[in-house]
Amino acid sequence: MRPLRDCRRFAVKRLLAIAALCTSTPLLAAQPVEGKWLTEERDAIITIGDCGNTVCGRITKFLVAPPQGADQRDVNNRDPKLRSRKLLGMPVLSGFTKDGDEWRGQIYDPKCGKTYRSIIRRVNATTLQVKGCIGPFCQSQTWKRAR
Template identity: 55%
Template sequence: MSARRTAAWALAAALTLLSLPTSAAQPVAGDWITEDGKAVVRIADCGASLCGRVVEFLVPPPSGPDQRDIHNPDTAKRHRKVLGLAILTGFEEDGDEWRGEIYDPKKGQTYRSLLERSAPDRLQVKGCVGPFCQTQIWRRAD
């Protein structure tokens, strides 16, 4: 094979590799049951990013379905109902995962968060403080 032909093949191979898609995050939109089985969170578009809202209680909270965000550090937000509350906010695709924030209404705390599909019906949800993360596995709602 001539040097010119070898160079042409090498160039074609390089261009093919460059045109392949890079690793992309699997879609996370849909309805997910939290690890404790108490609620369903719907992840969907919220403008330029994704968010997740509590859309159903599978186990009624202590104050019933009208449970309020009573642990929120912002006293002006403590009247908000947990049902319908966005607990996942600002999620944007970053490589093979989604990055944003997760709010825990049981503690009134917001954490840095990562979402990643671990199987077609499983969502790995991480809440992080500094380098330390706690992971939950949510399952797709039927």
């Protein structure tokens, strides 16, 4: 009977070790997304940071000048009152909050003037997956950390 008791002790110790690991490290914790990110089209740098109770991202640099130059306005916006604002410095990511291993908020596309539901997730230290969604359908982009 002694070997059975040893097996039970071993099993209990393993379960305790697994429980300790599970409680000491949060599962599915969203990795920080703050920093400067190069868009997939490599035409702009988006700086993501704290915006009060949420996280947001602004266009902080053009790598490819927009059609009307660096002073380009938000001419495609559906709201006529917002069409005079400059693209440079404008928020394109807004209202992002942690949700498990992702961040959820909204993304604005100044090229078409539309806002979409969005999900962002850090894949690794240098890669950010950015999704824009309409209903259940999402389109993904990969952004790289800017230097």
